[in-house]
Amino acid sequence: MANTLPISINYHKPKLVVPSSVTPYETKRLSEIDDQGFIRFQIPVLMFYKYNSSMKGKDPAKIIKDGLSKTLVFYYPLAGRLIEGPNKKLMVNCNGEGVLFIKGDANIELEKLGESIKPPCPYLDLLLHNVHGSDGIIGSPLLLIQVTRFTCGGFAVGFRFNHTMMDGYGFKMFLNALSELIQGASTPSILPVWERHLLSARSSPCITCIHHEFDEEIESKIAWESMEDKLIQQSFFFGNEEMEVIQNQVPPNYGCTKFELLMAFLWKCRTIALNLHPEEIVRLTYIINIRGKKSLNIELPNGYYGNAFVTPVVVSKAGLLCSNPVTYAVELIKKVKDHINEEYIKSLIDLMVIKGRPELTKSWNFLVSDNRYIGSDEFDFGWGNPIFGGISKAISFISFGVSVKNDKGEKGVLIAISLPPLAMKKLQDIYKMTFRVITSNI
Numbered sequence: 001m002a003n004t005l006p007i008s009i010n011y012h013k014p015k016l017v018v019p020s021s022v023t024p025y026e027t028k029r030l031s032e033i034d035d036q037g038f039i040r041f042q043i044p045v046l047m048f049y050k051y052n053s054s055m056k057g058k059d060p061a062k063i064i065k066d067g068l069s070k071t072l073v074f075y076y077p078l079a080g081r082l083i084e085g086p087n088k089k090l091m092v093n094c095n096g097e098g099v100l101f102i103k104g105d106a107n108i109e110l111e112k113l114g115e116s117i118k119p120p121c122p123y124l125d126l127l128l129h130n131v132h133g134s135d136g137i138i139g140s141p142l143l144l145i146q147v148t149r150f151t152c153g154g155f156a157v158g159f160r161f162n163h164t165m166m167d168g169y170g171f172k173m174f175l176n177a178l179s180e181l182i183q184g185a186s187t188p189s190i191l192p193v194w195e196r197h198l199l200s201a202r203s204s205p206c207i208t209c210i211h212h213e214f215d216e217e218i219e220s221k222i223a224w225e226s227m228e229d230k231l232i233q234q235s236f237f238f239g240n241e242e243m244e245v246i247q248n249q250v251p252p253n254y255g256c257t258k259f260e261l262l263m264a265f266l267w268k269c270r271t272i273a274l275n276l277h278p279e280e281i282v283r284l285t286y287i288i289n290i291r292g293k294k295s296l297n298i299e300l301p302n303g304y305y306g307n308a309f310v311t312p313v314v315v316s317k318a319g320l321l322c323s324n325p326v327t328y329a330v331e332l333i334k335k336v337k338d339h340i341n342e343e344y345i346k347s348l349i350d351l352m353v354i355k356g357r358p359e360l361t362k363s364w365n366f367l368v369s370d371n372r373y374i375g376s377d378e379f380d381f382g383w384g385n386p387i388f389g390g391i392s393k394a395i396s397f398i399s400f401g402v403s404v405k406n407d408k409g410e411k412g413v414l415i416a417i418s419l420p421p422l423a424m425k426k427l428q429d430i431y432k433m434t435f436r437v438i439t440s441n442i
Helices: 060-074 110-117 168-182 218-230 240-247 258-274 318-323 326-338 342-354 421-434
Strands: 009-011 015-017 026-029 042-049 081-084 090-094 099-106 143-149 155-162 232-238 281-286 313-317 365-370 388-391 398-405 411-419
Touching (some): 042 110, 060 155, 258 281, 258 365, 258 411, 258 421, 281 318, 313 326, 318 326, 411 421
Parallel strands (some): 099 143, 365 398
Antiparallel strands (some): 009 099, 015 099, 026 090, 042 155, 042 388, 281 313
């Protein structure tokens, strides 16, 4: 990781940005998919923009703040506050209280930050200032935005959004709307749709499928939780050359996606690095988006911005995963993927109501979310595309894949991973050894 330069930021007083015109005052229920225990957290996203001479004299903080106010007219539930009903049911009180906006001025040029703008970004806490009382799930702002201006005229935009309100696709729709309205549109090209009842429990809830994603083994959960305050983060880059090396480990024309292969490879390497007992059960959580999947018989409107994914878990003994070729892990992933159908999704939704919204298992679990589709490196607020945009760190056992370019200008996926120091050193060694023929570095 690049050396971290000391920087300081002068923060202006935080303000609440409210919709620019009157919006409905009502209470809306979240879906059961929104209401899963494990997504009650905040997602941090950073985007960095270079100085653009065509925007000389224009203040990005004012332009983005005004754009937010217009966007919230269409996404007015985001200006509300979450409340909790019976059985921990989340609802949003659409009271127009507003989202939290912070303006800051940094004492440094953007280019001086170099590679450190990429995950895990050491400046995250400065570029997304945690205003006291703002980071709760219930009763707190659902969105925090910070625009930080650098001395060169470049700037960073940080977003912290409450995951229960929207997933990556939903956030992409919101940012698209913000970009369009800033650049002169009167309405977003895709109008947001609530309709969370489409992913709510049946009138007579019934668990009809096995859901290993909520199986918790007390000893291994405690083992992971005891490490959580000692975890360090490191990012690993996978471009065309790295993927070619991994693909050489499977037969030609092997039937899986590149990301499935990458997940299998990372799961195996991470498990080797953790040095677990061969009989220990390890898990890989595979995120499956349920939008636009006709085979699932669940039709979500184009503008649906709520959470619309399921998280089935792949299970193996550590020894089998580590000693077998990577195809062993890929076949496990494909098998789980093939079992996802309409009944599985309905069973999962009903489970949330019946079992009180359990957390996703922490028992030697690893989750990789491919966030390249969000296109956080492509949102233009008038200054062109950002030089980097994406989720800025791993969160416990959850990792995010973001689009970046390496020093050769080649686009690939960067994945930040959290591990204890000894395991991280081992994972770095495995990465270097696997890709030693490749001279490109992040």
